[in-house]
Amino acid sequence: MVKNIASYSISTLTICFLLYVSFSSNETVDLSKYSTKGLDLNYTVSLEARDKNLIASNEGFSPFLDKSFVGFKEALAFKESRGDYACVNKFGYLGKYQFGKETLKLIGIHNPEQFLNDPKLQEKAFIANAERNKWILRRDIRNFVGKRINGIVVTESGILAAAHLAGPGSVKKYLRSYGLDNFADGFGTTVYSYMKRFSGYDTSFIKPNRKAKAI
Structure with a gap:
């Protein structure tokens, strides 16, 4: 027993001595022999792979934003245009949120070209349109x-997202027919699909405003 204690004490003292010598040494480590030459250090995911993963997802695109209002509008923007302020689709819908010219007029915007080149105005337009629809x-x-309508709560x-897609009138028809009147846009996207995809976000930030204007 005494032998074991003595052995343990000697080992401990040896370790302490080695640590002391190591930390008290003024020598610097020579890193010149170490190199990353020839190693593939580019870990960036390719644009193609990233887009495929996002398209394959059934969830709204809102990294780190969860179900916040910002998460809501960014997920909707990604679905509409992949978040591109300069986007104009084949039907003439404009900007990050894909507004039609008639809808823009309702919220006080009469210059589509100015709208397309003004990201701040596009953000204001989204808020104003959502307030009006609410x-x-x-x-x-x-x-x-x-x-629950057509299997979704x-x-x-969901209502505000569908109204952005199809207009508030089409959403009224969908709800009041309990899902039988299911409007689809030019790409085949339905009120139901938006009600499902954008369900459960916090849109309390949006206040109902009959006279909401972006300008």
């Missing part, structure tokens, strides 16, 4: 949120 659909939001964010 006012138009205020009764439907009150009456249908929490109910109706949420305010």
Whole structure:
């Protein structure tokens, strides 16, 4: 027993001595022999691979934003244009959120070219349009949120996203027909698909405003 204790004490003292010598030494480590030459250090995911992964996802695109309002608008923007302020689709819809010219007029924008070249104005337009749609659909939001239509629970964010896609009138028809009147846009995207895809985001930031304008 005494032998074991002595052996343990000697080992401990040896380790302490070696650590002391190591830390008290003024020698520097020579790194000149170490090199990254020839190693592939580019770990960036290719654009093609990234896009394929995002397209394959059934969830809205909102990295790190979860179900916040910013997450809502960025997910919607990615679905509409991949977030491209300069995007113009084959039907003439404009910008990051793909506005039609008639909708822009309703919120006070009469110069499509100016709109397309002004990211701040596009963001204001999104808010103004959502506020206007929330006012138009205020009764439907009150009456249908929490109910299940076509297998999905109706949420305010789903309603507002669908209104952005199809207009508030088409959303009213969808809700009041309990999903039978399911509008589809020129690309075949339906009110139902937006109600499902953009369900459950926090859109309390948007206040109903009948006279909402971007300018």
